[in-house]
Every structure is written in structure tokens, then in C-alpha cells.
Amino acid sequence: MHGISMDKESTTIATLELRDVRKLYGATAAVDGVNLTLKRGEFLTFLGPSGSGKTTTLAMVAGLQTPTSGRIILDGQPLDPLPPYRRNIGMVFQHYALFPHMTVAKNIAFPLEMRKIDGEERKRRVAEALRLVGLPDFGDRFPNQLSGGQQQRVALARAMVFQPPLLLMDEPLGALDKKLREQMQLEILRLHRDLGMSILYVTHDQEEALVMSDRIAVFNDGRIQQIGSAEELYERPISRFVAGFLGESNMIRGKVVALDSGDCVLESRHGRLRAFNTAKLKTGDQAVVAVRPERLTITDPSIERENLVKGRVVEVIYLGQSRKYVLKTEDNAEMTVLQQAQDAEKHSINPGDEICLEWRGRESNALAAEG
Amino acid sequence: MLASLRPRGAGWLVLPAAVLLLLFFAVPISWLLAASVSYPQLGLQNFAALYEKTIYLRVLGNTVVISGVTTFWCAIIGYPLAFTMANGSPRVRRALVFIILIPFWTSLLVRTFAWMVLLQKQGLINDLLMSAGLIDSPVALIYNRLGVYIGMVQVLLPFMIFPLYSVMVRIDKSYSQAAATLGAPPIRNFFRIYLPLSLPGVLSGASLVFISALGYYITPALLGGPADMMIAQMIEKQISQFGNWGLAGALAVVLLVGTGVSLAIVHRVLGVRAGWRRA
Ligand SMILES: Nc1ncnc2c1ncn2[C@@H]1O[C@H](COP(=O)(O)OP(=O)(O)OP(=O)(O)O)[C@@H](O)[C@H]1O
Ligand SMILES: [Mg+2]
Numbered sequence: 306m307h308g309i310s311m312d313k314e315s316t317t318i319a320t321l322e323l324r325d326v327r328k329l330y331g332a333t334a335a336v337d338g339v340n341l342t343l344k345r346g347e348f349l350t351f352l353g354p355s356g357s358g359k360t361t362t363l364a365m366v367a368g369l370q371t372p373t374s375g376r377i378i379l380d381g382q383p384l385d386p387l388p389p390y391r392r393n394i395g396m397v398f399q400h401y402a403l404f405p406h407m408t409v410a411k412n413i414a415f416p417l418e419m420r421k422i423d424g425e426e427r428k429r430r431v432a433e434a435l436r437l438v439g440l441p442d443f444g445d446r447f448p449n450q451l452s453g454g455q456q457q458r459v460a461l462a463r464a465m466v467f468q469p470p471l472l473l474m475d476e477p478l479g480a481l482d483k484k485l486r487e488q489m490q491l492e493i494l495r496l497h498r499d500l501g502m503s504i505l506y507v508t509h510d511q512e513e514a515l516v517m518s519d520r521i522a523v524f525n526d527g528r529i530q531q532i533g534s535a536e537e538l539y540e541r542p543i544s545r546f547v548a549g550f551l552g553e554s555n556m557i558r559g560k561v562v563a564l565d566s567g568d569c570v571l572e573s574r575h576g577r578l579r580a581f582n583t584a585k586l587k588t589g590d591q592a593v594v595a596v597r598p599e600r601l602t603i604t605d606p607s608i609e610r611e612n613l614v615k616g617r618v619v620e621v622i623y624l625g626q627s628r629k630y631v632l633k634t635e636d637n638a639e640m641t642v643l644q645q646a647q648d649a650e651k652h653s654i655n656p657g658d659e660i661c662l663e664w665r666g667r668e669s670n671a672l673a674a675e676g
Numbered sequence: 677m678l679a680s681l682r683p684r685g686a687g688w689l690v691l692p693a694a695v696l697l698l699l700f701f702a703v704p705i706s707w708l709l710a711a712s713v714s715y716p717q718l719g720l721q722n723f724a725a726l727y728e729k730t731i732y733l734r735v736l737g738n739t740v741v742i743s744g745v746t747t748f749w750c751a752i753i754g755y756p757l758a759f760t761m762a763n764g765s766p767r768v769r770r771a772l773v774f775i776i777l778i779p780f781w782t783s784l785l786v787r788t789f790a791w792m793v794l795l796q797k798q799g800l801i802n803d804l805l806m807s808a809g810l811i812d813s814p815v816a817l818i819y820n821r822l823g824v825y826i827g828m829v830q831v832l833l834p835f836m837i838f839p840l841y842s843v844m845v846r847i848d849k850s851y852s853q854a855a856a857t858l859g860a861p862p863i864r865n866f867f868r869i870y871l872p873l874s875l876p877g878v879l880s881g882a883s884l885v886f887i888s889a890l891g892y893y894i895t896p897a898l899l900g901g902p903a904d905m906m907i908a909q910m911i912e913k914q915i916s917q918f919g920n921w922g923l924a925g926a927l928a929v930v931l932l933v934g935t936g937v938s939l940a941i942v943h944r945v946l947g948v949r950a951g952w953r954r955a
Contacts, residue, residue, distance in 0.1 A: 369853050389856040390865070402854035406872045415868075419859035463858065473857075 313335065318346050319380050319470035319503050321366065326375035328361050328527075335361040337527035338375070343471075343503050344519075350506045352514040355523025355551070359507045360399075362524075365474050366505065367396050381588035390419070395464035395502075396476040401456045403448035409435070409459050410444035416467040421552075434462040437496065454485045461493070465500065467569070475507045490516055511551050515539070523547050539597075541583050545672050548595040555601070555640045556593040557614065558674065561586050574636045575614045579666030584673050596669035598629070598643040606661035612669070616640060618658045630654060632662070705928075711767045712925030722926035728763070732910070736930065739907040742821070742896065743889035746828045747836075751878055752837035753829065758877070760846035776834050784831060788898045791827045792818060795899070822900035831895060832888055836881035843877025876946060883942035887935050907931050 321343040328336040336358040336478055343349050351359040364370040365375055368389030377384045382556035384392060389444030403412050413434050417427045431662040433443050438458035448456055457477060464472060467593035474577060476495070478486045494517060497504055508514055513519050514536045519559040525547075531538060531547045545556065569586055580594040606615060609655060628649040630642045654660065712722050726732040761772045778786055794800050795817040802814040819824055851873065855865045893908040900906075905913075907927055914924040 361790075366856050367853075369856070390859050390861050392857070393859070394857060396854070396857040398850050398854055400848075400850065402848070402850040404855070404869060404873075415855070415860070416858035419864070467859065675865075675908060 315378055315479055319343050319500055321471060322378040324376045327373050334527050341522060346501050346503055348497055348504045348519045350514045350518035351524055352508060352521050352523045355522040358527040360475055363475050363495045363507055367473055368392050393469055395469035395472040397460045397464045397477045399476045399479055401460040403456055403459055405448055409446050413466050415465045420467060422552050430466055434466040438462045453481055460641050462494055467495055472501055472502050472504045476545055505549040542585055545593060553598055557592055561588050561590045561592050564588060577611045579611045580669040580671040581667050583670040586671055591674035592671050593674050594669050595672055600643045600664045600668045601642045601662045603660050604663040606631050612664050612666055614662045621656060699912055708925045708928050711723055711921045712929050715922030722922040726926050735808055735905050735907055739890060740904060742824055743886050745825060746889045747882050747886045749829045750833050750836040751882055754833055754840055758837045758840035758844055760840050776837055788827055788895050791899060795823055817944045821902045821904055824896045824904050826900040827895040828889060832885045835884040839881040840877040844874050845874045879946055890935055
């Protein structure tokens with residue numbers, strides 16, 4: 306029994322399903338038809354801008370908000386008839402919501418107390434939970450005697466001590482500084498690995514989402530724009546919103562003139578472009594080609610070919626391990642290029658230089674011009 | 677920070693108030709207090725009289741009991757009202773504030789007379805109860821303890837509600853939500869989370885009500901019977917009927933000390949409580 310004795314075997318690990326879940330506040334939809342399936346033991350992250358409906362979705366799963374329509378199903382059982390206190394779902398709140406009038410140990414014991422687990426068993430599990438989050442000697446303190454990171458750990462311990470099959474976390478690291486956040490990310494991952502429960506996690510920090518998740522659901526305007534692994538979302542975003550929200554993308558307008566074995570051939574101001582047909586466009590569609598700054602290479606413009614863009618360097622940004630160049634193209638659009646330090650040092654590039662960029666068609670995505 | 681913003685010499689602005697307070701409060705009160713040990717002659721005879729005569733002890737007992745019971749009922753009635761104000765819609769909140777503040781539009785004396793009209797033998801309440809067939813003969817609602825409680829609770833209720841409300845609006849909803857997700861059904865949730873978090877408001881409201889009640893005069897005088905005399909009435913009686921400034925002074929000392937001790941206890945309790953409160 307090394308470290309973990311919150312018996313993984315006895316914990317049931319939930320699957321969760323949201324079917325066309327909607328939440329209206331007056332006439333406006335905070336959540337507008339969300340569908341998703343959380344697999345057993347999966348770590349799924351909601352990523353999206355402020356006001357996109359992440360918290361509202363989580364609150365409906367926890368039972369703190371009632372959906373206007375749609376169904377939420379936990380392990381095959383509809384959750385709608387259950388009040389929050391009978392759902393047995395752990396939740397970590399953004400500002401922790403530790404009870405200020407109770408000690409750390411009392412806070413963690415609270416869910417056990419509600420489940421009539423008393424005496425030695427309660428003591429043992431509180432001590433266990435405290436040890437698991439690395440605060441074995443903090444039981445007698447009050448929450449206001451803890452640092453932000455310590456409060457966060459206590460909130461985590463309290464949400465896990467009753468071994469919920471599903472854990473919800475609403476921006477649990479939002480109030481911590483970068484360094485502590487990175488450390489806590491790893492700890493949460495470790496706990497997830499050790500205890501194995503399913504997790505729904507909310508953040509608007511894309512790096513955090515990339516590091517932690519099995520899958521990411523990108524929210525916008527109350528809808529899931531795309532759901533998939535970090536790599537899928539980053540390499541194959543299906544809309545302009547996702548391409549722009551997760552990482553940085555250069556967008557070049559064009560019109561689809563031909564379809565060629567999974568690729569789109571487009572006509573643009575920069576001549577012919579080729580890109581992977583991610584958004585399943587048809588000939589004649591208005592489109593954008595989204596290409597990541599690190600996929601662009603600086604090249605020799607002498608031979609005419611596909612995926613070639615000329616521009617003038619307006620800014621050079623030193624980033625240590627890499628350099629970022631901001632270009633103005635002929636049609637006055639901005640593009641950014643990222644170059645690794647070794648490559649950048651081979652020939653220096655300065656503001657005012659005319660350079661030419663190229664990329665492989667398969668490494669860019671053709672997306673609908675709207676949305 | 678603030679001090680640097682203050683224009684130089686602004687301390688003079690408090691001078692009129694200071695003079696006023698000194699002249700009309702500090703001086704007469706000190707004089708009365710001095711009288712307690714110097715009238716009719718130097719010594720503690722006035723305090724000895726308070727201790728020896730049962731009437732004075734009974735009045736002191738009345739004062740504490742009436743203040744305590746009034747505080748209790750203010751808390752019982754005020755808590756749900758403050759809760760509704762803090763957690764209801766803005767419309768409900770505005771309506772309640774309005775209703776609670778209406779009594780302040782009239783003077784205490786007028787309100788007390790209004791209670792006399794309502795509570796007397798041929799008053800509205802007895803008439804209603806009789807015509808509803810709930811009672812056969814009028815009930816004594818006035819010139820007894822009940823009358824005092826009704827009048828004082830009504831008058832002092834806002835002093836309970838507003839401190840309570842100001843604490844309640846600052847209780848984050850996420851505490852109760854967290855308790856719910858951790859498995860607390862509504863009633864346990866309330867008693868384990870909301871009530872303890874609102875306790876500082878109850879204590880400050882209760883201390884305000886209790887301390888105000890200790891010195892109450894008009895309401896017990898008009899709505900109570902002879903057996904319900906409180907200390908302020910006794911002080912008035914000693915002076916206006918017997919001209920006994922010494923005994924009045926001694927009673928005033930008791931009232932002052934009693935109030936001071938109550939305040940100290942409340943501060944003590946609140947101070948301990950404040951240990952867990954977020955800054
Ligand atoms: N109680 C409410 N009444 C009315 N509108 C609400 C209420 N709660 C949320 N909303 C609205 O619903 C939308 C979604 O809110 P939600 O809190 O789910 O966003 P979020 O994605 O969690 O944002 P953030 O990243 O800022 O936390 C917002 O436009 C918000 O203004
Ligand atoms: Mg939110």
C-alpha cells in the first residue's frame with residue numbers, strides 16, 4: 306500500500322452522457338445544445354472563452370442548475386430527478402469554497418459526516434486524504450491560515466475523500482500563480498492516475514488543457530465547437546474559431562477550385578494554395594487556409610509553386626529558443642512565423658526584409674470562411 | 677493614506693460636536709454619576725440601598741429579562757426576514773426594506789400609542805379575535821409583560837434585521853452549493869453552513885437590540901403594567917417623584933456598567949468568531 310489506499314477497486318468509475326443539454330436564462334441560451342460522452346476514467350477538459358457556458362454545463366451536471374431541456378445520464382441513470390446532495394459527484398469550485406468556520410480536517414470530514422461514516426473510519430480517511438494531497442499536518446488549521454495552493458489542495462481532498470466516481474473541477478487553478486499552477490497540474494494528474502475517477506475539468510488556459518486532458522471540448526457561445534484529443538484539435542481544427550482559440554493560426558482567404566484526394570486546391574491572392582480539407586468543403590466555397598506559425602518555412606521565391614506567400618518583415622521578436630517574425634503580405638494582411646533558434650541564426654532576418662514563406666499543404670487546414 | 681489626504685487642521689471641524697457632547701452629555705452624566713456616591717452625603721449608601729431593597733433588584737431583573745426576551749424574539753422574527761431580504765429577488769428585497777423602515781417615519785411615541793389603540797380591551801385585535809370566535813372575552817394584551825414585548829420587539833426589530841442582512845448578503849452562495857455537492861440535504865446544509873456563517877450578524881444584531889432595550893423607557897412605561905418597570909423608568913421616578921438624585925445616580929451607574937459588560941462580552945465573542953473570518 307504505497308501512497309494510495311483510497312481503494313481503486315471498490316471505487317466505481319462513472320461514464321457520463323450529455324444529450325442535447327440546453328440552459329436558457331430568459332431568452333438567451335447560456336448552454337445551447339451540448340452533446341458529449343465522458344468515457345470511464347477519462348480526463349475531459351472544457352476550454353473556451355469567458356461566458357461560453359462551461360460553468361453552467363458543469364453546474365447542471367452537479368445539479369446546481371436545472372437544464373431547460375436535454376438529459377444528463379450518469380452510468381446509464383438519468384440524473385435529472387436527483388438533487389445535488391444525492392448525486393455523489395465531487396466538485397472543486399473556482400474559489401475553493403472551503404467552509405471558513407471549520408478546520409481543514411472538519412472540511413474534509415464533511416462529506417463523510419453527511420454519509421454517516423464516523424469514528425475511526427472517518428479519521429482514517431481524512432488523514433489519508435490529507436496525506437494524498439501532501440498536507441498531513443494541516444488538519445487543525447482554518448482555511449484562512451492556508452496559502453492559495455494549500456487551500457486548493459484541501460478543496461481537492463474534500464471533493465475526493467468520499468470517492469466520487471466523477472469529479473468536476475471549475476478552473477481549480479485559476480487563482481494560482483504560474484509556477485504553482487504547473488505544479489498543481491502535475492499533482493492533479495497524479496491523483497487522477499492513482500485514483501482513476503472520471504474528471505470534467507474547466508479552464509480557459511489552453512496550455513493547461515493541452516497538458517492535462519485526454520480530450521478537450523472547445524466551447525463557444527454555449528456550444529461545443531469541437532471535441533477531441535489535444536493533437537487532433539491543434540493539428541486538425543475544424544473551424545476558424547478553434548484554429549484561432551487553441552494556439553495561433555495564420556488565416557489566408559481563398560476560394561475552393563478543386564478537390565484532390567482529401568485536399569482542397571484554392572485560388573487566392575497569393576496564387577494557388579493547397580490544404581487538407583478538414584472542414585469538408587466543396588468546390589466553389591469561400592474558405593480560409595489556417596496554418597500554424599511553426600509550420601511555415603522561409604524559402605527561396607525563384608520557382609513558382611503552391612503555398613507560397615511573400616511579405617515584408619515588420620517585427621522580429623526574440624523568444625529565446627525561437628524567433629517570431631511578423632510579416633505584412635502584399636494584401637496588407639499580417640502573418641507570423643516561428644523559427645527555431647539554430648535556423649534563425651544561419652541567416653539573420655531584420656525588419657524591412659522581403660521574404661517568402663512556404664508550407665506543406667497537408668500541414669494546413671482548409672476551413673469555412675465563416676465561423 | 678487617508679491622513680495624508682486630510683487638510684491640515686481639519687481636527688478643528690469636530691470641535692462644535694465635541695463641545696456639544698461635553699456640555700450636554702459628559703458633564704450631566706458625570707454629575708449624575710458623582711451624585712451616586714455623594715448625595716445626600718459621601719459614601720456608598722445609595723448602592724447599599726439598591727442591594728437591600730427588593731424592589732430595585734426586581735427592576736434590575738425585569739430589565740435584563742425584558743431585554744433578553746425582546747432580543748430573543750427579534751432574532752426569531754428577524755432572521756427569516758433578513759434571510760429573505762438577502763436571498764430573495766431585488767423586488768422582494770426593496771419591498772421588505774420599505775416595510776421594515778416605515779415605522780421610522782413616525783415617532784416612537786406615536787407608534788407606542790398606536791399599539792395602545794390596537795391592543796387595548798376594545799382594541800382592533802381583541803375585536804377581531806372575538807368576532808372570529810376564537811375568544812369569548814377580551815384578552816389582556818396591554819399593561820402587562822406581553823404588551824411590553826409586543827411593543828419593544830416591533831420597535832427594535834430593524835436593529836436586528838439590518839446587521840444580520842449586511843452579514844448575510846456577504847455569504848457566498850458557493851458555500852451552500854459546495855455543501856450540497858458534498859451530500860448535505862437542505863436542512864443540514866442550513867444548520868451546518870449558513871447558520872454558523874451568519875452568526876456574527878446574529879450576535880451584532882442581538883447586542884444592538886439588547887443594549888438598546890436595557891435603557892428603554894417610553895414603551896414599557898406606556899404598554900407595561902406596574903410589575904414591568906424597567907431601570908430607566910425607575911431612574912425617572914427617583915428624580916421626578918422623590919428628587920433622589922443619589923439613588924438615580926446609582927441606578928444610572930448600574931445601567932452603564934451593565935451595558936458596558938454586555939458590550940464587552942459581545943466583543944469578546946465576536947472577536948473569537950472573527951478568528952476564522954476572511955479579511
Ligand atoms: N444566473 C444567471 N442569470 C443569467 N445569465 C447567466 C447566469 N449565469 C450565467 N449566465 C450567462 O450564461 C453565460 C454562460 O455563463 P458561464 O458562467 O457558464 O460561462 P463560463 O464559460 O463559465 O465563463 P467563465 O470562463 O467566465 O467562467 C454567460 O453569458 C452568462 O452571462
Ligand atoms: Mg465559469
